[in-house]
Amino acid sequence: MANIKVPKAPTIRRMPTYLHKLMELHAEGAPSVSTTVLANYMNLESIVVRKDLEITGISGQPGVGYKTDELIAAIRNFLGWNNIFEACLVGAGSLGSALLGYEGFEEYGLRISLVFDADPCKIGTSVHGRKIQDISRMSELLKPGMFRLGMICVPTAYAQETADQLVANGITAIWNFANVSLQVPDGVAVQREVIAGGFALLSVKIAQLDAVKNGGE
Amino acid sequence: MANIKVPKAPTIRRMPTYLHKLMELHAEGAPSVSTTVLANYMNLESIVVRKDLEITGISGQPGVGYKTDELIAAIRNFLGWNNIFEACLVGAGSLGSALLGYEGFEEYGLRISLVFDADPCKIGTSVHGRKIQDISRMSELLKPGMFRLGMICVPTAYAQETADQLVANGITAIWNFANVSLQVPDGVAVQREVIAGGFALLSVKIAQLDAVKNGGE
Numbered sequence: 337m338a339n340i341k342v343p344k345a346p347t348i349r350r351m352p353t354y355l356h357k358l359m360e361l362h363a364e365g366a367p368s369v370s371t372t373v374l375a376n377y378m379n380l381e382s383i384v385v386r387k388d389l390e391i392t393g394i395s396g397q398p399g400v401g402y403k404t405d406e407l408i409a410a411i412r413n414f415l416g417w418n419n420i421f422e423a424c425l426v427g428a429g430s431l432g433s434a435l436l437g438y439e440g441f442e443e444y445g446l447r448i449s450l451v452f453d454a455d456p457c458k459i460g461t462s463v464h465g466r467k468i469q470d471i472s473r474m475s476e477l478l479k480p481g482m483f484r485l486g487m488i489c490v491p492t493a494y495a496q497e498t499a500d501q502l503v504a505n506g507i508t509a510i511w512n513f514a515n516v517s518l519q520v521p522d523g524v525a526v527q528r529e530v531i532a533g534g535f536a537l538l539s540v541k542i543a544q545l546d547a548v549k550n551g552g553e
Numbered sequence: 554m555a556n557i558k559v560p561k562a563p564t565i566r567r568m569p570t571y572l573h574k575l576m577e578l579h580a581e582g583a584p585s586v587s588t589t590v591l592a593n594y595m596n597l598e599s600i601v602v603r604k605d606l607e608i609t610g611i612s613g614q615p616g617v618g619y620k621t622d623e624l625i626a627a628i629r630n631f632l633g634w635n636n637i638f639e640a641c642l643v644g645a646g647s648l649g650s651a652l653l654g655y656e657g658f659e660e661y662g663l664r665i666s667l668v669f670d671a672d673p674c675k676i677g678t679s680v681h682g683r684k685i686q687d688i689s690r691m692s693e694l695l696k697p698g699m700f701r702l703g704m705i706c707v708p709t710a711y712a713q714e715t716a717d718q719l720v721a722n723g724i725t726a727i728w729n730f731a732n733v734s735l736q737v738p739d740g741v742a743v744q745r746e747v748i749a750g751g752f753a754l755l756s757v758k759i760a761q762l763d764a765v766k767n768g769g770e
Binding site: 342345346348349350351352353356357377378379415416417421429430431433434435437438440441444446464484485508509511515517523524525526527528529530531532533534535536537538539540541542543544545549 | 559562563565566567568569570573574594595596632633634638646647648650651652654655657658661663681701702725726728732734740741742743744745746747748749750751752753754755756757758759760761762766
């Protein structure tokens with residue numbers, strides 16, 4: 337069982353958002369950024385921002401805040417995003433296509449350069465500039481060492497066999513968008529993306545607002 | 554600033570996944586489920602599962618585990634998912650369309666029944682059974698009290714004005730899929746969905762596996 341513990345998950349989840357803002361500021365020529373600006377952007381308290389960013393090994397300086405280029409480098413380094421992650425994606429349905437169309441990934445060093453599907457109507461066509469390959473050609477096209485990351489966007493029923501196939505072809509990290517728990521061997525990292533997780537968080541916020549409205553403090 | 558704190562975010566994010574598994578078990582006629590089964594499914598330690606589920610007010614019983622129907626009801630109650638959330642979605646591009654096609658939402662009580670777009674080529678067409686409405690008709694179609702939740706899937710540059718428009722029309726909860734931080738008045742809940750957040754978590758897991766491989770303990 338690939339049971340990898342990641343402490344501070346909320347902090348880590350926020351890293352791409354910090355990075356996005358910092359790159360924006362850097363592009364605007366801002367040499368530094370205050371904790372307050374970041375806190376406002378993130379909708380967080382300043383103390384949380386400071387604690388979040390400590391994970392990268394960088395501490396803000398009183399009166400100066402953070403040097404944008406230094407913090408960008410530190411976040412990239414912390415996440416291992418110094419180099420491009422070459423990824424393949426399996427399942428060019430509506431979600432897979434949406435992910436292929438998402439322009440934010442390159443900013444984070446993720447490049448989806450190989451796309452597979454089993455549907456004869458899709459094979460050979462292009463989605464957002466990527467040609468869809470026949471999934472039966474996976475072992476031929478997934479050259480050893482070329483790809484590390486596989487994104488699974490197939491229907492739930494096919495997710496496990498897709499994972500098996502990816503692992504058999506040398507993929508050691510799986511980003512799973514299917515609504516199912518995958519079994520993978522030791523040494524393979526899996527991240528299951530549950531889109532409804534955000535809806536759960538929003539629902540709790542709604543309940544909190546209701547509690548405030550209906551009296552309480 | 555709608556600065557709502559949600560403690561135990563990772564636990565809350567996992568609730569839909571527990572719910573999904575429990576509903577599966579319930580459909581199979583299983584009256585109860587052990588902590589171990591849930592832990593294996595979630596790729597978590599049993600102790601974490603027990604702590605997670607405590608948030609719903611339910612404790613597992615030694616030798617029995619959890620009663621599936623009781624736990625389903627408790628999770629739904631905790632998240633406020635006893636009733637259907639009627640949602641509208643703005644932006645029927647590739648991501649919006651993917652969300653409209655996602656069948657899991659109904660399971661969680663989320664029903665997207667109204668879809669807006671500004672593109673004349675899209676208005677009047679259907680995506681996954683929903684007719685796309687002209688965004689200029691929002692105030693006419695968003696009848697007061699009918700919808701509480703608005704999902705924003707428009708390009709980044711239009712996200713803030715879309716949020717303003719939704720709030721002006723009585724929406725008090727926004728699920729934001731645009732890669733931008735939104736400003737909303739007090740009393741409006743916002744959840745920003747950063748798809749790269751999962752990639753950040755996966756990246757940290759990859760780094761941990763690398764550390765194990767390259768020596769370490």
